[in-house]
Amino acid sequence: MVAAASKCRVCRGPAIIDLPRHNAHFCAEHFLDLCRRQVMKAIDKFDMLTTADRVLVAVSGGKDSLAVWDLLIDLGYQADGLYVGLGIGDYSDTSADYARRFASERGLKLIEISLRGEYGYDVPTAARATKRVPCSACGISKRHLFDKAALDGGYTVLVTGHNLDDEAAVLFGNTLRWDVEYLARQLPVLPARNGFPKKVKPLIRLTEREMAAWCIVRGIDYIVDECPMAAGNKHLAYKAALNAIETESPGSKAAFYLNFLENMAPVLAAATVAGTSASGSEALHACSSCGAPTTGDICAFCNIVNKASAHEPVPVELVMANGRSKR
Numbered sequence: 001m002v003a004a005a006s007k008c009r010v011c012r013g014p015a016i017i018d019l020p021r022h023n024a025h026f027c028a029e030h031f032l033d034l035c036r037r038q039v040m041k042a043i044d045k046f047d048m049l050t051t052a053d054r055v056l057v058a059v060s061g062g063k064d065s066l067a068v069w070d071l072l073i074d075l076g077y078q079a080d081g082l083y084v085g086l087g088i089g090d091y092s093d094t095s096a097d098y099a100r101r102f103a104s105e106r107g108l109k110l111i112e113i114s115l116r117g118e119y120g121y122d123v124p125t126a127a128r129a130t131k132r133v134p135c136s137a138c139g140i141s142k143r144h145l146f147d148k149a150a151l152d153g154g155y156t157v158l159v160t161g162h163n164l165d166d167e168a169a170v171l172f173g174n175t176l177r178w179d180v181e182y183l184a185r186q187l188p189v190l191p192a193r194n195g196f197p198k199k200v201k202p203l204i205r206l207t208e209r210e211m212a213a214w215c216i217v218r219g220i221d222y223i224v225d226e227c228p229m230a231a232g233n234k235h236l237a238y239k240a241a242l243n244a245i246e247t248e249s250p251g252s253k254a255a256f257y258l259n260f261l262e263n264m265a266p267v268l269a270a271a272t273v274a275g276t277s278a279s280g281s282e283a284l285h286a287c288s289s290c291g292a293p294t295t296g297d298i299c300a301f302c303n304i305v306n307k308a309s310a311h312e313p314v315p316v317e318l319v320m321a322n323g324r325s326k327r
């Protein structure tokens, strides 16, 4: 990760990681401190959390969500975990094991929901039954169950492990299309409103690579494999493009996203208030089946449940082999 003779910027001890965007190397202790400070800065700047909050962290078994759970506990927050079993073959079975092991080793509470067990379908079957790309069926299912679990459990905030790379890639896609409505909503905090819990992303100032390093230094085992249904996902291409720019010009990725939040998001928010954007203008009412907020008669989640639970189970391989992997 770093040349042998490199020294920590803070203590001059042997460095374990170089962070070109900070133009510095860090030892393990001072790298962890830097991560804690970046999370505290994000939390303070956007009023994400207080220690009085009851926090629910959505954990996938991957590095980012386990790292954010670990960081929040380390910083003194009360945080339980939520794992959603998506039924994506061996990938889901293995990722569940990592989430369970993390929780049990630390005596933390992990809530588990199984799509197949509780709603009679899984993501590959939903993709086939609804003729949606897998990520769309997956995203709708996760968002609905995150909201429901947070509200049912009396949690005041739902946390996800989205990091700087994730948010910069989404911003890149929204900007390439000049999708003003999505740009106006791309904030690291969504306040609670009728039927939705408050949702926050404390890792927006930290990269994927930094979160992998956090896990290694802290001894956290996580699932390294990518979701087998991710092939063709545009965000992977956006991340690769941003990484190529970052290599040439360290700090570009953070400047792109964090300066958007600082300089552009307030402009878009003001335009929305003045009525020049349609963002959020559609009226919501209760889904006639589950009561969740929706713009239609039944919500997108109930629509998936109705179609997919009646469908015979479809394995991951079949969905990917039939070219439903495009986004």
Ligand code: AMP
Residues within 6 Å of the ligand: 057, 058, 059, 060, 064, 065, 082, 083, 084, 085, 086, 142, 159, 160, 161, 162, 166
């Ligand atoms: P992704 O959409 O897969 O990039 O994941 C973004 C965030 O959603 C992760 O950092 C987690 O916080 C959460 N997440 C993803 N998959 C799951 C899952 N199966 N169960 C619970 N949370 C998840």
Ligand code: FES
Residues within 6 Å of the ligand: 123, 134, 135, 136, 138, 227, 228, 229, 230, 233
């Ligand atoms: Fe797993 Fe989209 S369904 S990455």
Ligand code: ZN
Residues within 6 Å of the ligand: 008, 009, 010, 011, 012, 013, 026, 027, 028, 029, 030, 031
């Ligand atoms: Zn040091």
Ligand code: ZN
Residues within 6 Å of the ligand: 287, 288, 289, 290, 291, 292, 298, 299, 300, 301, 302, 303
């Ligand atoms: Zn519904």
